[in-house]
Amino acid sequence: MAAIKCIGILTSGGDAPGMNAAIRAVTRTAIYNGYTVKGVMRGYKGLVANEIVDFGSQSVSNIIQQGGTILKTARSEEFKTPEGRRTAYDNMQAHGIDALVVIGGDGSITGACIFADEYNIPIVGLPGTIDNDLGGTDATIGYDTALNTIVEAVDKLRDTATSHERLFFVEVMGHTAGYLALNGAIASGAEAAIIPEMETEVDQLGALIDQGFRKSKNSAIVLVAENPASGGAMGLAERVKKEFPQFDARVTILGHIQRGGSPTAIDRIIASRMGEAAIEALMEGQRNVMIGIQNGQIVYVPFPKAVSHTKTIDRASIDLVRILSI
Ligand code: ATP
Numbered sequence: 090m091a092a093i094k095c096i097g098i099l100t101s102g103g104d105a106p107g108m109n110a111a112i113r114a115v116t117r118t119a120i121y122n123g124y125t126v127k128g129v130m131r132g133y134k135g136l137v138a139n140e141i142v143d144f145g146s147q148s149v150s151n152i153i154q155q156g157g158t159i160l161k162t163a164r165s166e167e168f169k170t171p172e173g174r175r176t177a178y179d180n181m182q183a184h185g186i187d188a189l190v191v192i193g194g195d196g197s198i199t200g201a202c203i204f205a206d207e208y209n210i211p212i213v214g215l216p217g218t219i220d221n222d223l224g225g226t227d228a229t230i231g232y233d234t235a236l237n238t239i240v241e242a243v244d245k246l247r248d249t250a251t252s253h254e255r256l257f258f259v260e261v262m263g264h265t266a267g268y269l270a271l272n273g274a275i276a277s278g279a280e281a282a283i284i285p286e287m288e289t290e291v292d293q294l295g296a297l298i299d300q301g302f303r304k305s306k307n308s309a310i311v312l313v314a315e316n317p318a319s320g321g322a323m324g325l326a327e328r329v330k331k332e333f334p335q336f337d338a339r340v341t342i343l344g345h346i347q348r349g350g351s352p353t354a355i356d357r358i359i360a361s362r363m364g365e366a367a368i369e370a371l372m373e374g375q376r377n378v379m380i381g382i383q384n385g386q387i388v389y390v391p392f393p394k395a396v397s398h399t400k401t402i403d404r405a406s407i408d409l410v411r412i413l414s415i
Contacts, residue, residue, distance in 0.1 A: 099132050100160045100162045105217045106157075109156075109352075111192050112149055113361075114360060115365075131161045133167075156234070168204075171207075188376075192214070195398075198216075202393065205377045205392070206377075213371055213375065218231060221263075222398070232268065234351075238349075238350055247277070257340070261313070262315055271407065280309040281312070326340045379392060
């Protein structure tokens with residue numbers, strides 16, 4: 090394998106706060122170690138469309154505090170085809186890119202895994218997603234900021250819920266993973282969290298809320314992870330309203346505000362550490378690994394493990410929401 094001289098970097102899939110901090114860290118660590126850097130615009134879509142620009146240290150100035158991604162992001166159906174990936178590879182060759190750093194969620198890492206196997210390219214992934222659903226890492230870039238956005242929103246909803254003595258169903262992102270809903274519920278003092286990892290029994294939920302109302306509480310907030318199977322917050326609210334017409338239930342869908350905003354200090358720090366680690370991994374000859382953080386330490390997670398969807402929800406957190414809502 091020839092020595093790596095030029096490293097390409099791209100952001101792909103859903104954007105997440107902290108992606109810019111990661112781009113900055115990857116770029117500057119690479120330049121510090123003598124590599125040339127190229128920025129690939131619009132993820133795999135830009136790799137296929139040959140949207141590739143030179144990146145210097147100043148290209149990433151003044152971005153650590155910005156949400157979104159200066160490289161833009163996109164989804165690419167073409168990259169899912171062998172022909173699309175062939176074009177992407179040819180474009181990489183034409184620009185002299187020998188290795189890639191891919192920042193994105195499970196789809197982006199899956200694409201990286203397939204591409205790396207097909208063309209024998211060194212690729213290192215960074216977990217950039219608000220969902221925190223990648224395996225082998227305790228945290229993903231963007232998760233902490235999204236969680237803080239949820240908590241801020243729920244605090245505001247609590248004021249109006251209390252004043253009107255209402256029940257609010259608040260839908261948050263995470264259609265396959267309940268981390269945002271569960272930890273958002275713990276942090277905001279919500280009465281319950283409905284997550285895709287657990288079956289929702291409407292009567293159990295109703296009983297829990299009813300119990301809360303009958304005691305000292307005059308409002309209740311339930312965080313619901315978006316989930317087509319449960320019908321999301323809207324579907325759940327309809328079912329609860331039907332069974333328990335005594336509740337004045339309302340629905341708020343937080344939607345895309347969860348993706349935006351200036352990254353928290355935690356996200357900036359993990360993005361910076363992971364970005365540096367991506368270049369170190371390439372220098373060590375690592376390939377086809379995602380950078381993760383476990384118990385505060387940087388770890389290398391093989392791509393198949395990162396996208397295996399075997400990360401489990403902590404049972405103690407589920408119990409905690411229930412215990413603290415009595
Ligand atoms: P988020 O978690 O925020 O949704 P993501 O990275 O999972 O982000 P996806 O839309 O699933 O977002 O994937 C991003 C891109 O990765 C896709 O548009 C596609 O180009 C590429 N990709 C996903 N799956 C594959 C695959 N099986 N083969 C090749 N490329 C893929």
